[in-house]
Amino acid sequence: MILTVTLNPSLDRTIEIAELTRGTVIRAGAARLDPGGKGVNVSRALLANDVPTCAVVPYGGDEGRRLVELLSDEGIDMIMVPVSGATRSNITLAEPDGTVTKINEPGTPLTPAELETLAAAVLDAAGAADWVVASGSLPPGVPTDIYARLCRRFAKAGIRTAVDTSGPALVAALAAGPALVKPNREELATAAGVPVTTLGDAIDAARKLRAMGARTVLASLGADGAVLVEGEAEERVWYGTAEVAEPRSTVGAGDAMLAGFLAAGARGRDALAEGLAWAAAAVAQPGSRMPRPHDIRRDTVRFPPPDPDLPLRSGG
Numbered sequence: 001m002i003l004t005v006t007l008n009p010s011l012d013r014t015i016e017i018a019e020l021t022r023g024t025v026i027r028a029g030a031a032r033l034d035p036g037g038k039g040v041n042v043s044r045a046l047l048a049n050d051v052p053t054c055a056v057v058p059y060g061g062d063e064g065r066r067l068v069e070l071l072s073d074e075g076i077d078m079i080m081v082p083v084s085g086a087t088r089s090n091i092t093l094a095e096p097d098g099t100v101t102k103i104n105e106p107g108t109p110l111t112p113a114e115l116e117t118l119a120a121a122v123l124d125a126a127g128a129a130d131w132v133v134a135s136g137s138l139p140p141g142v143p144t145d146i147y148a149r150l151c152r153r154f155a156k157a158g159i160r161t162a163v164d165t166s167g168p169a170l171v172a173a174l175a176a177g178p179a180l181v182k183p184n185r186e187e188l189a190t191a192a193g194v195p196v197t198t199l200g201d202a203i204d205a206a207r208k209l210r211a212m213g214a215r216t217v218l219a220s221l222g223a224d225g226a227v228l229v230e231g232e233a234e235e236r237v238w239y240g241t242a243e244v245a246e247p248r249s250t251v252g253a254g255d256a257m258l259a260g261f262l263a264a265g266a267r268g269r270d271a272l273a274e275g276l277a278w279a280a281a282a283v284a285q286p287g288s289r290m291p292r293p294h295d296i297r298r299d300t301v302r303f304p305p306p307d308p309d310l311p312l313r314s315g316g
C-alpha cells in the first residue's frame with residue numbers, strides 16, 4: 001500500500017481558453033473541477049490503475065467538503081482530517097496547444113494542534129504502508145523541516161519515503177535521507193543550486209541531490225522526459241522520453257509519473273518507463289484527470305543515448 005500525505009491539498013479548477021491575453025475579458029470554453037494536491041493526485045493515479053493506496057487529506061470549509069466529495073466520488077480511500085482553515089482553490093488556464101498557466105493559492109495555516117493530529121494520523125497509517133509519499137507545498141506556518149521529520153521517523157520503522165516538493169522543504173528533506181525525491185527541472189536546479197539547461201546539467205544536479213542525501217532521484221524534465229539516478233554500491237543513470245501527440249494539460253503529470261514509477265517497483269529502467277508512460281498519458285488528459293489503464297501507451301517510451309549536451313527545451 002502506498003500512503004500519500006498532502007498537507008496542502010486543493011480544489012483544481014481548469015478553464016479552457018483560446019488564448020491568454022492580460023487585461024482583457026476572456027470568454028472561457030469548457031471548465032472542470034478536480035480534486036488536487038500532489039499527494040492526492042498520486043493516490044488518484046494509483047487508484048485509477050488498481051494499485052492499493054490511501055490518502056491523508058486535511059480539509060476545511062465548504063471547499064474542503066467539496067474536495068472530500070470529489071475524492072469519495074473517485075472511490076479514494078482517505079484518512080480525512082478536519083482543519084479550521086478553508087481548503088485552497090487553484091486555477092489552471094489551459095490553451096489549445098497544451099500551454100497551462102497556473103495560479104496556486106498559498107493555502108491556509110495549519111495550527112500546531114492540527115499538524116500534530118495530521119502527523120499522528122500519518123504515523124498510525126504508515127505501519128501498513130510500503131511507501132509514504134510526502135508531496136506538495138507546505139501551507140503557511142508549517143515548519144520547513146516537516147517532511148524531514150517524517151522521513152527520519154519512517155526510516156526508523158523501515159518505511160521508505162518519497163518526497164516531491166520544492167525549495168527549502170526539499171533541501172531540508174534531502175538531509176533526512178529520503179529513499180526517493182521527484183523534483184521537476186526548476187526544483188532540481190534550485191535545490192542543487194546550479195542552472196539546468198542541458199541533459200548533462202540535469203544528471204549532474206541529480207547526482208548532487210544524491211550527495212545531499214537522496215538515495216534515488218527521479219527528475220522530470222517536462223517535454224524532454226525524465227532522468228533517473230540511483231544505485232547503492234554502483235551508480236546507474238537512465239534517461240527516457242515519451243512523446244505526446246496532443247498535449248491537453250500537464251497539470252499532475254509529475255504526480256502520475258511518480259505514481260507509475262512506484263507502481264512498477266521504484267527502481268531501474270522498467271520503472272522509469274512506467275513512470276514516463278503514466279505521465280505522457282496524464283498530459284493527454286484534460287485538467288488533472290489521472291490516466292486509466294486504457295489511456296496508458298507504453299509503446300511511446302524511448303531511451304535515447306543520454307547526450308550530456310542535449311539542450312533542454314521546456315522551461316524551468
Ligand SMILES: Nc1ncnc2c1ncn2[C@@H]1O[C@H](COP(=O)(O)OP(=O)(O)OP(=O)(O)O)[C@@H](O)[C@H]1O
Binds near residue numbers: 226
Ligand atoms: N509537453 C509534454 N510533452 C510530453 N510529455 C510531457 C510534457 N510535459 C510533461 N510531460 C511528461 O510529464 C513528466 C512530468 O512533467 P513535469 O516535469 O512538468 O513535472 P511536474 O512539474 O512535477 O508536473 P506537475 O507538478 O504538474 O505534476 C515529464 O517528465 C514528461 O514525462
Ligand SMILES: O=P(O)(O)OC[C@@]1(O)O[C@H](CO)[C@@H](O)[C@@H]1O
Binds near residue numbers: 008012255
Ligand atoms: O502548490 P503545490 O502543492 O506545489 O502544487 C499544487 C498543484 O499545482 O499540484 C498539483 C499538480 O502537481 C495540482 O493538483 C495542484 O493544484
